[in-house]
Amino acid sequence: MNFWNDPLKVAAVWLEGIFTGWGMDAVLAHVLVVFLGVLLLITILMVLDIFLVWIERKVVARFQDRIGPNRLGPYGLMQPFADIIKLIIKEDTTPDGADKVVYNLAPILSMMSVLILWAIVPLAPVMLGVDLNVGLLYLVAAGAIGTLAIIMAGWSSNNKFALLGAFRQVAAMVSYEIPMVVALLIPTVLAGTMGMLGISEAQQGLWYVFLSPLGALIFLVSAVAELGRSPFDLSEGESEVVAGFHIEYSGMKFGWFYAGELLHAFTFGGFWGILFFGGYHFFGLENLGPLVAAAIVLFKALLGYWVIMWIKYTLMRIRIDHMLAFNWKFLVPLSLVVLMVTALLNTLLRDASTWVMGLSMFLSNALIAWITVEILRGRSRAEREKMEGPAQAALEAVNH
Amino acid sequence: MAILFLITAVVILASAMMVVTSRNLVHAALWLVSALFGVAVLYALLNAGFLAVVQVVIYIGAIAILFIFAVMLTRREMRETGPGLNKNWWVSALVSLLVFGGLAFLLSNWSGFSQTSAELPSGFDAVSALGDALISPDAFVLPFEVASVLLVTALVGAVYIAFNRK
Numbered sequence: 001m002n003f004w005n006d007p008l009k010v011a012a013v014w015l016e017g018i019f020t021g022w023g024m025d026a027v028l029a030h031v032l033v034v035f036l037g038v039l040l041l042i043t044i045l046m047v048l049d050i051f052l053v054w055i056e057r058k059v060v061a062r063f064q065d066r067i068g069p070n071r072l073g074p075y076g077l078m079q080p081f082a083d084i085i086k087l088i089i090k091e092d093t094t095p096d097g098a099d100k101v102v103y104n105l106a107p108i109l110s111m112m113s114v115l116i117l118w119a120i121v122p123l124a125p126v127m128l129g130v131d132l133n134v135g136l137l138y139l140v141a142a143g144a145i146g147t148l149a150i151i152m153a154g155w156s157s158n159n160k161f162a163l164l165g166a167f168r169q170v171a172a173m174v175s176y177e178i179p180m181v182v183a184l185l186i187p188t189v190l191a192g193t194m195g196m197l198g199i200s201e202a203q204q205g206l207w208y209v210f211l212s213p214l215g216a217l218i219f220l221v222s223a224v225a226e227l228g229r230s231p232f233d234l235s236e237g238e239s240e241v242v243a244g245f246h247i248e249y250s251g252m253k254f255g256w257f258y259a260g261e262l263l264h265a266f267t268f269g270g271f272w273g274i275l276f277f278g279g280y281h282f283f284g285l286e287n288l289g290p291l292v293a294a295a296i297v298l299f300k301a302l303l304g305y306w307v308i309m310w311i312k313y314t315l316m317r318i319r320i321d322h323m324l325a326f327n328w329k330f331l332v333p334l335s336l337v338v339l340m341v342t343a344l345l346n347t348l349l350r351d352a353s354t355w356v357m358g359l360s361m362f363l364s365n366a367l368i369a370w371i372t373v374e375i376l377r378g379r380s381r382a383e384r385e386k387m388e389g390p391a392q393a394a395l396e397a398v399n400h
Numbered sequence: 401m402a403i404l405f406l407i408t409a410v411v412i413l414a415s416a417m418m419v420v421t422s423r424n425l426v427h428a429a430l431w432l433v434s435a436l437f438g439v440a441v442l443y444a445l446l447n448a449g450f451l452a453v454v455q456v457v458i459y460i461g462a463i464a465i466l467f468i469f470a471v472m473l474t475r476r477e478m479r480e481t482g483p484g485l486n487k488n489w490w491v492s493a494l495v496s497l498l499v500f501g502g503l504a505f506l507l508s509n510w511s512g513f514s515q516t517s518a519e520l521p522s523g524f525d526a527v528s529a530l531g532d533a534l535i536s537p538d539a540f541v542l543p544f545e546v547a548s549v550l551l552v553t554a555l556v557g558a559v560y561i562a563f564n565r566k
Contacts, residue, residue, distance in 0.1 A: 102430065133527050137453040144461025148433065151468055155426060163472075174465060194527065 006126045007290060012037065041129070042115055045263065052262040053080040055302075056309065063313040090251035098248070099156035106153035107249065107256035113146035114264045121270060122197045124280055124293035135196040136184045139271065140177065143226060146264070147173050150235070153257075154245035165244025168320055169228050169235035175327045176225035176232075179218050182335035186215035187275045189343050200279030205354050207278040211361040214338045214369060216276040218331060223268040224311055225327070227261065231315040232323055269304025270297065277304075338368060404445060412438035425471045433464045447520060450527050 003010045012033050019029035054069065054077060061068025069076030094100060119129035120138055132138050147170055154166020188194050190211060191202035199208075209216045225232040235244030246257045273279065277300055280286045280293035318326075341364050349357045415435035422428040436459040443452035507513050520526070533539040 099424075099427075102427075132449060132453075133525060134450050134453045137450070137457060141453045141456035141461065144457055144465075147465060148460060151465060152430070155468070155472065167469075167472075170465060170469075174462070177461070 005289065008037070008127055038129075041118060045115065045118060046259075048266075049259045049263045050080045050084065051077075052266055052305075053083065053259075055305075056262060059306065059309050060313050063310070084255070087252050087255040092251045092253065093248075095158050095248045097158040099158070102152050102156035103248075104253070106149050106156065107253045107260075109145060109149035109152065111256045111260040111263075113142050113149060114260050114267055116145075117142050117267050117271075120196050121267075121297070122200050122274065122279060123297050124286070124290035125197070125201075127290050127294055128197060131195050131197040133193065133195050135199075136188060136194045139184065140181055143173070143177065143180075150245050153249070157245070157248035159248050161241045161243075162245050162247045165235040165237075165241040165247070168241070169245060172225055172228070172232060172234055172320070172323060172327075175324055176222045176331075179327065179331040179335040180222035180226060182332070182339050183215050183219035183222060184275070185339055186212050186342050189339070189346055196274060196279075200274055200281070203278040203281055206358045207276065207281070209276040211358055212276070212338065212342055212365060213362070214334070214365045215342070216272070218335045218338065219275065220272060220307070221331065223272065224308060225323070227265050227268060227308070229261075229265060229308060230312040231318050233312075233317055234320050234323065237317070265308050266301055266305045269306075269308055270301030272304040272307075273297065273300030334368075334372060338365065341365075341368060401445065405442070408438050408441045408445070411435075412442075426468060429464060429467045429471060432467065433460050436460055436464065446517075447526065450530060 015033050015036070016026075016029045019032060020026055024032075057079070058068040058076070069079035072078040072082055094103060117139065120132055120135045122128040122131070150173070151166050151170050154162045154164075154169075157163070187199050187208050190208055191199045193199065193202075228235055235241070237244070241247075246254055249257060274297065279300075280297050282296045286293040286296055342361065345357075345361055345364055349360060352360075412435050415431045415438065418431040419428050419435060422431055436455065440452045440455040440459075443449075443455055534544045535541055
């Protein structure tokens with residue numbers, strides 16, 4: 001067994017050998033090694049999270065024609081460390097009448113709901129926490145815990161703005177979960193499995209973004225809504241609910257929410273890359289070794305994160321009724337239609353070659369997109385005539 | 401496994417106890433979440449990964465959130481005033497003990513009670529077996545379809561009640 005072919009396994013066997021050499025029980029040594037592996041993964045993610053703050057600030061600066069942090073260290077790289085020191089030594093306040101246990105539990109749950117997602121991320125065929133056969137449902141379940149954390153934070157703060165912000169955010173998250181689940185079913189139908197590894201493997205030939213571009217788009221939109229990022233960042237609103245559910249949090253407790261949000265965006269970028277952009281496949285480059293494959297996955301995750309940032313800093317916040325109407329009247333029916341067409345074509349063309357299958361899938365998606373745009377155009381024309389009709393009549397009355 | 405089961409069982413029972421005795425309704429709902437999560441852990445211990453994840457998605461992600469919303473939106477004062485237990489508490493304790501005793505007695509007469517569960521063959525995909533069972537005519541297709549018709553009916557009814565006729 002070569003280290004470069006299976007680094008995690010080799011390291012685990014080596015460590016277990018050391019532990020049992022000390023006279024430790026074999027089962028205990030195994031549990032300890034697994035625990036250390038989890039600790040290592042979380043540490044890497046948290047360190048990455050520190051740099052995500054820097055990346056986010058640099059990218060938003062570029063979008064807004066600024067330079068961003070550039071004073072501390074080369075390219076301002078030390079800035080996030082200074083921010084963290086500030087957050088840690090800041091006074092930790094708890095509002096009067098807050099529900100202390102729930103109030104302190106909420107940031108932990110919020111961060112946890114993001115970190116547990118990485119248990120199922122396949123960085124390479126041999127580098128993943130666990131290949132759950134219900135991987136995609138696990139993704140949804142982790143999101144449910146995040147929703148719970150937000151409502152806990154909003155309620156326990158004893159602040160009406162926090163509560164209102166939490167209500168808005170949770171209403172959005174619960175509704176956008178539906179198109180997300182339906183969009184997640186599309187790779188499931190195409191790959192025939194809900195396991196992340198199986199879905200990655202099945203994209204060896206053709207990435208699913210070519211088979212189902214609409215599915216990829218719906219997943220991205222509902223992921224942005226699930227993250228509570230602009231244009232769907234309803235929990236914030238300076239003139240209405242100030243900062244939303246985390247208004248009362250200060251210091252590192254606010255830091256947990258902030259870091260959790262950034263890592264969540266990065267993670268969903270990663271899932272977008274894994275589910276629709278081939279996972280660790282990149283023109284055969286992944287055959288060079290698991291570390292290269294992991295680098296490919298991280299690169300795709302960063303690219304997905306960049307797309308999410310691009311959306312965030314380009315579009316402005318939309319109203320809550322528009323947001324919910326967009327979900328229930330547009331995204332849910334569209335995602336159901338796409339899912340049905342995909343499932344039908346997948347069954348009909350089971351024996352066809354990859355190219356026939358890919359082409360017909362792509363064309364069917366293009367057809368659905370065209371019909372959708374036509375329906376929307378018709379609707380908007382009708383609305384405009386309804387609005388302009390009386391105005392036109394009034395204008396003519398004045399002229400006569 | 402046995403240790404994990406005992407810890408989970410104690411957590412579930414304690415949370416369930418807190419659900420009914422907690423004075424604060426939101427706290428009661430949060431304890432309910434803890435109890436439901438414990439049940440999900442039990443499913444996972446029984447190799448029923450699908451049920452465990454669905455338990456979290458449906459009960460914690462949807463039903464518990466709905467409970468918390470309903471509690472927050474319907475009551476002005478989210479605190480019960482009177483004492484958590486009234487003077488009939490011993491009757492309910494007696495009834496629960498009797499039910500527990502009866503169930504334990506029935507189960508102890510069942511032949512599978514003392515058997516250890518058989519190991520799943522390696523490569524056995526429980527999820528696809530479940531999916532096949534749900535749509536195969538000689539298994540559960542009828543209850544499955546009846547449940548979906550019921551849910552659609554409830555959905556249409558909710559829309560009808562909420563629909564604002566101009």
